[in-house]
Amino acid sequence: MTQPGSDQAENTKSTISSDIKSGDKVSKREVRESEPTQPEISLTGSEREAVVEHGSLSSLTVYSIILREGQEELERPLMSLWWSGIAAGIGISSSVLAEGIIRSNIGSDHPYLSIIESLGYTFGFVLVILARLQLFTENTITVVLPLLANTTQRRLFCTARLWGIVLVANFVGTFLTAAIVVHGNILTEDILTAILQISRHVAELTPSETLMRGIPAGFFIAALVWMLPSAKGSEVLVIIMFTWLIAAGEFTHVIAGSNEIFSLVLNGEMNFFTALSHHIGPMLMGNIIGGTGLFAMLAYGQVRQEM
Template identity: 45%
Template sequence: MGDAFDLDRDEREQVKEFEKPPTSVIYEAIRRQGEHELSRTASALWWSGVVAGIAISTSVLGKGFLTAVMPEAGWASVVSNFGYCAGFLIVILGRMQLFTENTITPILPLFLDPTAEKFLKIGRLWGIVFLANMAGCLVAALVISHGRIIPPDRLDGVLEISRHFAEASTFEHFSRGIPAGFMIAALVWILPRMTGAGETLIIIILTYMIALGDLSHVVAGATELFVVMFHGEISVWQTVFAGILPALAGNVLGGTGIFAALTYAQVRQEI
């Protein structure tokens, strides 16, 4: 007769998971998510990315609408920047494909097992998701600019914040993209330990900080740049090469080059 306190296989695995250091548990949760993302079909990644690009544009609308109704005062931006959280809540809670989340999620499996196959899979994932996000942002910006679905006074607020974003120099988009990429990667790292209201709260706090700091998030920022482009105020070249690509490089450096590398260094002895 077996010992009454013997554990079956599943129970032993649960005990092992419980005994692991918290950081390695988080690492493992994100690594598994990354493996899943790398195995998804191109069609699933594409359409999830397009929807995410459209949905993230509600961040631009939220901030623009609040800007339109706020008085001319120094404290007004403290309130209007809360509107920026809207799109991120939809995309992250809706589990859509946002490029900046993927600066850490598929990278952790690569750090653990750096093979040519994984490099190619990450390149495929990044390429599909980024282009899908841009396609979604382009569609959203076109509708915002010429769809006549937004009252003129509210559209003025959207144009105001979009012009402000477009005024940043190429280097500013790059340098401001680094902390934005770091914060989104930190958000992805924290979320596996959060549930319910805590998950929502951490998304609001970190995305609000991106808006308040006037940082450059390549996907949300692309919608702003496309809006200004569709109003004929900047060229396609300026939109892509002076705005989107520098912000992309900054986000990747902040998310992958800094946050993902540092978190792996933190847990590599424990995994």
């Protein structure tokens, strides 16, 4: 017959064994860091410090930075997430606005329209990411890493809560912005026409095309979040590079794309059900697959054995 405390004892032994193994891994890394390489033997103390300062962050360090950020996000109050999410939805809509302004000025028949116009797409992402606003697609990796590291019922609930609140808040922000753009009479006719042209181009995609093009976009945004801790003063350039790639490659981003689709709904060119089922829904699934299903899992996999 199994003793009542046997299971607890086994769990304690397993925890102690895990802690010992983790301590051994840390000790080995500390030894490697403290031992100078052959060229470093000839360097002065200040020169060795310069080598350390200019070294890149390890994958485990980047993982730890994002993990800590994710843990903080999971504990934020509901209203903080809500208002930050709405602000992000409004902010990301400036991407579509900037694209419309560029298109209206250079003309829709310009031979390099797509490449030039895509620079406007980067504006909203620079605003949202540097302002530290809650953008759903960033959270496909940020709050998922804590969940993968410690999968508990409470953490699963907190992750689902954050995803739901931020996603709805982002949509509220993009819908409000689309309403102001379409019915607010704040833009010139040329800019509004350009925005609707851009939106119609996105709406031409079938649901399957929208989903598949959402996967690279989700992957790139998650990769962008992973790269930012190592950017060291080049954050704006990194954001511009990869969000430009999303636009130039005609990949689909659910939050920026929702602003385009909502513009058509509010202009009377599409019903709300079609907007959700044929466009926004597939974008969402594609972004989750690319951000969480691919990048977050791969990022966790590369450091799992080092912890």
